[in-house]
Structures are given as structure tokens and as C-alpha cells.
Amino acid sequence: MSDKVDILILGAGWTSTFLIPLCEQRNLTFAATSRTGRDSTIQFSFDPDSENIEPYKSLPNASTVLITFPIEKEGASERLVKLYCGSRNGDDSTQSSSRFVQLGTTSMWGGTRHNLQSCQKSEHKWYDRRSPYTSTPRAQAEDELLRLSPEHPSTVLNLSGLWGGSRLPKNWVGRVAPSKEALKTKAGLHMIHGMDVARCILAVHEDFDKASGQRWLLTDGRIYDWWDLASAWGTQPSLESAEDDRGPQPQWTKELMQEAGIRILPRNLELLGRVLDSQEFWTTFKISPLRARLEEREC
Structure with missing residues (x-):
């Protein structure tokens, strides 16, 4: 495929539901892939x-290639880049001018897995993008990608x-805190809205020199x-419960606060x-989160 696009999304999943509309709004050309070719994807x-x-020859030339799926195998990140670039101009993979963005997670900082459904309490400590991290297979694959810069400019956004x-x-x-004991173990969590993920990707696309070879932490x-x-x-509330019934979690929280001597939340x-x-990313690219606070529902 010879057509040139601004953004090629490898893996049209949840992130693409925010990124594609933003590309359209900014008049950026794009293409996206999926395993099945659903919904006009490749x-x-x-x-x-x-x-x-x-398989790479069916992909368009792109200024920025976004990798949304995790890579955990040694050599696989380099293989993806070299095969994509090589498919542009025969076997000479150095001729491609594409840049590469890998989406990752922040679970590598802190030594335990943190997500909305399973947030485990950990030792209190500050982390930024320069802090030491656990060298998981996924983190190692991201490091492999970063080492391809500057020949193949690349960056990692850990979300x-x-x-x-x-x-x-x-x-x-209800899933995070199905019992009082489960709620007792829950500590803090960090979030970022899909719209701001999309804005960060395009901020990198528009000023890639600032990002190349760098790992970023995003909240x-x-x-x-x-x-x-x-x-x-x-x-x-269920259909059978009272309209103002919010389940047992508010009462459990009050009891836990009293037991721990905590007076306010x-x-x-x-x-x-x-x-x-995550301040260094927002400062470097001179943008701020639009959805800067967790909300009960979408606007």
C-alpha cells in the first residue's frame, strides 16, 4: 500500500475510539489495523x-506508527520496526522515515500490578519517568524499542x-471492594482519560524530536x-433496591475510618x-489534561 498517512494505529482498540475522532478533528490522515479487518480497518x-x-506490505506509509498492543518477547520490538520499515522500500529498512510510539503501563514502577480492578497497597514512594523500575518482559521490550533511536525514532508512553x-x-x-476486608486493603490509584491519551499521542506526533528515545509516564x-x-x-442500585441505596461500601468506609482514626477523606x-x-510530560509538550479529574459519568 503506497498511500501516506499521518498516523498508523496498529491495533484499533479502546484507544482508537478517542484517537480517530481527534485525528479527524485536526485533519490528520490515519489508518488502523485489527486482527479481522473489522470496521474498515486493515x-x-x-x-x-x-x-x-x-503482512507488512499491506500497511500504509506513516509518519507515526502507534503500537497499542503489548510486546513481551525478546527481539520482537526490533523485528516489528525492521519488517515495517523494510516493507516500505524493499529490503533496505533504513529508508523509512516513520517514527514509533509504544503504549505501555505504569505497573513497572512500584513492583506490584496496579489497575482499577486490582489495586494492591504498596509502600509509599514517589516515582517519575526517571525512577528505577521493575524489568518485566514488557519493559524490556520497550527498552529494546527505545534503543532503536535515533536510526528509528521511537518513544514509549506508560499509561x-x-x-x-x-x-x-x-x-x-463492586468488583474492587466486594467486602469490607477487600476495601480495607485499597489505597490510591492514578488515572488518565482516553481523550487525554489521544492528545498526548498527537502532541508527540507533532513534536517527535522531544520524545525520541524517551520513556514517559502519563497520569x-x-x-x-x-x-x-x-x-x-x-x-x-439494583432494580429491586431503593433509589438511594448505594450498597454497603459507604458504610464500610465509615467503619474503616473510625477503626483507623481517620477523620476525613x-x-x-x-x-x-x-x-x-507525570508533570514532566505535560510541561515538555506544553499541554494540560482536559479531563483533569475523575468523574462519575461521561460528559
């Missing part, structure tokens, strides 16, 4: 073990908890307290475990 499936260049669209944190309180600049959220939201920062500092 059928493409990344095989981390394959050296076959043929905190994702929300927006169908992903509404209020709907997860909305806040830390949230699960006790605070569970107390405010509770669970969605949110709790002190020292009780919320790890704290992620």
Missing part, C-alpha cells in the same frame, strides 16, 4: 516470532489507569483514594502507597 496480526515481511467511554470507574466499585496529575471513591459512589498521601509524578 487486517493485520503481529506475530512476534515471524520474519515474514509480506496509568484508563477511563472514558465505556470504562467508568464508578461501575467497578492526569492526581492521585485518587479508593476509600473516598467507594464512599461517594458505592455500587449501582481523601486520606493522607502517606497512606495511599505509590505516587506517580
Whole structure:
């Protein structure tokens, strides 16, 4: 495929539901792939073990290639880049001018997995993009991609908890805190809205020199307290329950506060475990989060 696009999205998933409308709004050309070729996407499936260049020939030339799926196999990140670039101009992979953005997670900082559904309490500590991190297979694959710069400019955006669209944190309180004991273990969490993820991707696209060879940590600049959220939201009332019944979580929170001698929510920062500092990205690219606070529902 010879047509040139601004953005090629490898893996049209949740992120693309925010990124594609923003590309359209900014008059940026784009293409996206999926395993099945659904919804006018290009059928493409990344095989981390394959050296076959043929699947890459159906992909368009792109200024920026966004990799949305995780890569965890040694050599696979380099293989993807070299095969894509090589498919542009025969076997000479150095001729492509494409830049590469890999989406990752922030679970590598802090030593335990943190997400909305399973937030584990951890030692209180500050982390930023330059902090030491756990060298997981996924982090190693991201490092491999970064080492391809400057020959193949690349960057990694490590994202905190994702929300927006169908992903509404209020709907997860019942799963996160199904019991008082489960709620007791919940500490802090970090989030970023899909719209701001899309804006960060395009900020990098438009000023890639600032990003090349760099790993970035992305949050909305806040830390949230699960006790605070569970107390405010509770669970969605069932059809049989009273309209104002928010489930047991608000009462559990009050009891836990009394037992721990906590007088007000949110709790002190020292009780919320790890704290992620993403200010360097927002400062470097001179933008600020639009959805800068977690909300009960989409606007």
C-alpha cells in the first residue's frame, strides 16, 4: 500500500475510539489495523516470532506508527520496526522515515500490578519517568524499542489507569471492594482519560524530536483514594433496591475510618502507597489534561 498517512494505529482498540475522532478533528490522515479487518480497518496480526515481511506490505506509509498492543518477547520490538520499515522500500529498512510510539503501563514502577480492578497497597514512594523500575518482559521490550533511536525514532508512553467511554470507574466499585476486608486493603490509584491519551499521542506526533528515545509516564496529575471513591459512589442500585441505596461500601468506609482514626477523606498521601509524578510530560509538550479529574459519568 503506497498511500501516506499521518498516523498508523496498529491495533484499533479502546484507544482508537478517542484517537480517530481527534485525528479527524485536526485533519490528520490515519489508518488502523485489527486482527479481522473489522470496521474498515486493515487486517493485520503481529506475530512476534515471524520474519515474514509480506503482512507488512499491506500497511500504509506513516509518519507515526502507534503500537497499542503489548510486546513481551525478546527481539520482537526490533523485528516489528525492521519488517515495517523494510516493507516500505524493499529490503533496505533504513529508508523509512516513520517514527514509533509504544503504549505501555505504569505497573513497572512500584513492583506490584496496579489497575482499577486490582489495586494492591504498596509502600509509599514517589516515582517519575526517571525512577528505577521493575524489568518485566514488557519493559524490556520497550527498552529494546527505545534503543532503536535515533536510526528509528521511537518513544514509549506508560499509561496509568484508563477511563472514558465505556470504562467508568464508578461501575467497578463492586468488583474492587466486594467486602469490607477487600476495601480495607485499597489505597490510591492514578488515572488518565482516553481523550487525554489521544492528545498526548498527537502532541508527540507533532513534536517527535522531544520524545525520541524517551520513556514517559502519563497520569492526569492526581492521585485518587479508593476509600473516598467507594464512599461517594458505592455500587449501582439494583432494580429491586431503593433509589438511594448505594450498597454497603459507604458504610464500610465509615467503619474503616473510625477503626483507623481517620477523620476525613481523601486520606493522607502517606497512606495511599505509590505516587506517580507525570508533570514532566505535560510541561515538555506544553499541554494540560482536559479531563483533569475523575468523574462519575461521561460528559
